[in-house]
Amino acid sequence: MSYDRTVQARGTFEEAVAATRAALAEQGFGVLTEIDVQATLKAKLDHDMEQYLILGACNPPLARRALDADRSVGLLLPCNVVVRETGDGVTVQAIDPNTMVTLTGLAAMAPVAEEVAGKLDAALAVVAGA
Numbered sequence: 001m002s003y004d005r006t007v008q009a010r011g012t013f014e015e016a017v018a019a020t021r022a023a024l025a026e027q028g029f030g031v032l033t034e035i036d037v038q039a040t041l042k043a044k045l046d047h048d049m050e051q052y053l054i055l056g057a058c059n060p061p062l063a064r065r066a067l068d069a070d071r072s073v074g075l076l077l078p079c080n081v082v083v084r085e086t087g088d089g090v091t092v093q094a095i096d097p098n099t100m101v102t103l104t105g106l107a108a109m110a111p112v113a114e115e116v117a118g119k120l121d122a123a124l125a126v127v128a129g130a
Contacts, residue, residue, distance in 0.1 A: 007127055019126070022126075026123065027122055037049070037054060038053075054080055056080060070104055
């Protein structure tokens with residue numbers, strides 16, 4: 001089962017991060033958390049790796065609908081979006097919201113996941129074309 005949606009971003013890593021943030025905001029997502037994996041692994045383990053940023057994105061109305069369907073779905077929130085350097089440039093990945101349906105087994109989660117997927121896909125399309 002694929003659990004991500006992936007696009008190649010144009011430009012530098014910094015440009016891809018900015019484009020991703022802007023595209024998410026256009027779709028009603030705020031970034032609640034940010035984890036600089038590269039800096040964390042360097043600081044904690046003295047491990048060098050490529051630039052890798054995890055953005056915890058949340059669309060409050062959709063998060064509320066998901067939580068109304070199942071309070072435990074908070075374990076799967078916020079939606080993680082990864083911006084990372086690859087050999088081909090910069091890759092942007094988002095969690096496939098349908099994993100909420102698969103993992104919870106709740107039919108009530110399907111319409112929420114479908115709407116989140118549409119918004120994430122729209123944001124990723126902008127990032128790929130930026």
